[in-house]
Amino acid sequence: MATSASTSYNPASLSAEEFISHEEILETLRYAEENKRNEELIDRILEKARPKYEGGKVRCEGLTHREASVLLACDLPEKNAEMMKLAEEIKLAFYGNRIVLFAPLYLSNYCVNGCTYCPYHAENKHIKRKKLTQEEVRQEVIALQDMGHKRLALEAGEDPLHNPIDYILECIRTIYGIHHKNGDIRRVNVNIAATTVENYRKLRDAGIGTYILFQETYHKESYEALHPTGPKHDYRYHTEAMDRAMEGGIDDVGIGVLFGLDKYRYEFAGLLMHAEHLEAVHGVGPHTISVPRLKKADDIDPAKFNNGIDDETFLKIIACIRIAVPYTGMIISTRESEAVRGKALRVGISQISGGSRTSVGGYAEEERVHDTEQFDVSDQRTLDEVLLWLMRDGFLPSFCTACYREGRTGDRFMSLCKSGQIQNCCHPNALMTLAEYLTDYASEETRETGKALVETELTTIPNERSRTIAAENIKEIYASNRRDFRF
Numbered sequence: 053m054a055t056s057a058s059t060s061y062n063p064a065s066l067s068a069e070e071f072i073s074h075e076e077i078l079e080t081l082r083y084a085e086e087n088k089r090n091e092e093l094i095d096r097i098l099e100k101a102r103p104k105y106e107g108g109k110v111r112c113e114g115l116t117h118r119e120a121s122v123l124l125a126c127d128l129p130e131k132n133a134e135m136m137k138l139a140e141e142i143k144l145a146f147y148g149n150r151i152v153l154f155a156p157l158y159l160s161n162y163c164v165n166g167c168t169y170c171p172y173h174a175e176n177k178h179i180k181r182k183k184l185t186q187e188e189v190r191q192e193v194i195a196l197q198d199m200g201h202k203r204l205a206l207e208a209g210e211d212p213l214h215n216p217i218d219y220i221l222e223c224i225r226t227i228y229g230i231h232h233k234n235g236d237i238r239r240v241n242v243n244i245a246a247t248t249v250e251n252y253r254k255l256r257d258a259g260i261g262t263y264i265l266f267q268e269t270y271h272k273e274s275y276e277a278l279h280p281t282g283p284k285h286d287y288r289y290h291t292e293a294m295d296r297a298m299e300g301g302i303d304d305v306g307i308g309v310l311f312g313l314d315k316y317r318y319e320f321a322g323l324l325m326h327a328e329h330l331e332a333v334h335g336v337g338p339h340t341i342s343v344p345r346l347k348k349a350d351d352i353d354p355a356k357f358n359n360g361i362d363d364e365t366f367l368k369i370i371a372c373i374r375i376a377v378p379y380t381g382m383i384i385s386t387r388e389s390e391a392v393r394g395k396a397l398r399v400g401i402s403q404i405s406g407g408s409r410t411s412v413g414g415y416a417e418e419e420r421v422h423d424t425e426q427f428d429v430s431d432q433r434t435l436d437e438v439l440l441w442l443m444r445d446g447f448l449p450s451f452c453t454a455c456y457r458e459g460r461t462g463d464r465f466m467s468l469c470k471s472g473q474i475q476n477c478c479h480p481n482a483l484m485t486l487a488e489y490l491t492d493y494a495s496e497e498t499r500e501t502g503k504a505l506v507e508t509e510l511t512t513i514p515n516e517r518s519r520t521i522a523a524e525n526i527k528e529i530y531a532s533n534r535r536d537f538r539f
């Protein structure tokens with residue numbers, strides 16, 4: 053496969069402009085355009101990406117950003133159909149029918165940045181600003197626990213005065229400290245602005261799961277125009293954040309772009325180059341990739357941005373990411389409709405949010421409030437409705453958070469993933485956490501459907517010992533208040 057002729061590109065560099073080299077992306081896009089109907093090459097790339105089954109194990113090689121960009125550019129209908137099928141096969145091989153659930157928790161919408169696509173930008177004078185007190189955090193978390201959530205993604209704007217790192221750390225302590233009825237939050241992922249190594253160390257010490265930071269766009273010029281004011285304007289500081297996070301000891305990082313800001317093929321190549329960079333420097337790629345699309349919100353009209361992508365293209369991007377980085381979790385939020393989420397789950401997504409409120413303090417309110425929302429929620433179903441829908445569609449909802457709590461993070465996690473051993477944990481953990489949900493939170497219909505599913509799925513655990521232990525634990529969950537079993 054051709055590689056870069058450009059001089060500045062170096063995946064192992066610590067300088068943003070070298071590991072996300074603009075020239076390399078342009079060269080990649082040219083190469084992809086030239087080869088988008090090169091059937092021989094496309095077949096070779098698909099063959100390379102196909103799962104290989106040996107000795108009861110499955111292994112996938114993944115693709116480089118150049119190879120994956122050829123697939124994304126391809127406009128041959130039968131090859132595109134083959135790609136979607138391959139993405140489904142890879143998804144099934146590594147994730148089975150499991151879908152992990154989480155919820156975002158908005159702590160504060162104070163923000164000093166000027167991001168032109170986000171209603172929390174500092175110039176928006178009419179949005180109501182709110183920051184949760186610790187008592188309000190408690191109420192939110194109790195409401196989330198009462199829904200059945202175990203895994204949160206914390207969200208906060210960047211504001212050193214209102215939301216300093218100590219505030220975020222205090223919230224994390226509060227959240228981990230709440231055990232309401234049989235509920236607890238077992239993994240707190242954090243999505244806050246790029247910060248210093250020292251602050252990342254503090255987040256690590258507070259026991260966060262994944263540190264998530266979206267690049268928004270990898271196109272430097274667009275990035276600077278879209279972030280005209282505030283500390284986020286600094287492209288380099290933002291793009292190199294994951295290296296500082298890893299230096300600070302955070303093993304699991306989550307990346308993503310906001311599709312719709314710049315040209316999607318450019319973003320796609322940049323995203324994969326970022327993953328290659330993390331692998332080259334830290335020996336482990338991103339733990340997750342998120343695929344948000346620009347949405348309508350207060351003060352934001354997506355029609356003003358002319359790089360929007362249709363559903364078909366969006367699903368193809370998801371499929372191509374799944375093929376290129378088979379071991380990386382993929383996340384989709386309630387920005388997307390039920391219909392799009394349903395299709396996205398088949399071709400690559402492994403984690404979804406459910407029952408989300410994107411306003412500050414939204415979960416403790418009876419009615420959905422809009423005055424502090426970050427974006428319009430397309431999928432407004434309750435968590436219970438989402439679960440029932442997943443199960444009826446052949447998926448197995450999971451509230452598992454075991455890996456990070458068992459110390460399976462970073463390269464340890466990836467090597468277990470790559471050797472296929474992780475599968476022995478995911479499936480029984482999914483069943484046990486689903487059994488908890490069914491016992492403590494489910495509606496009658498969801499409980500009945502879920503219990504039947506758990507019975508059937510138990511028989512598919514290949515290892516006899518794991519099967520027996522999982523079955524015993526599930527019996528105990530149904531009959532008592534004992535919780536939090538895990539492999």
Ligand code: SF4
Nearest residue numbers: 163167170172173209
């Ligand atoms: S995207 Fe983040 S940094 Fe930008 S305005 Fe919104 S909350 Fe602030």
Ligand code: SF4
Nearest residue numbers: 452453454455477478
């Ligand atoms: S066992 Fe680990 S990889 Fe599998 S679902 Fe649980 S946390 Fe995720």
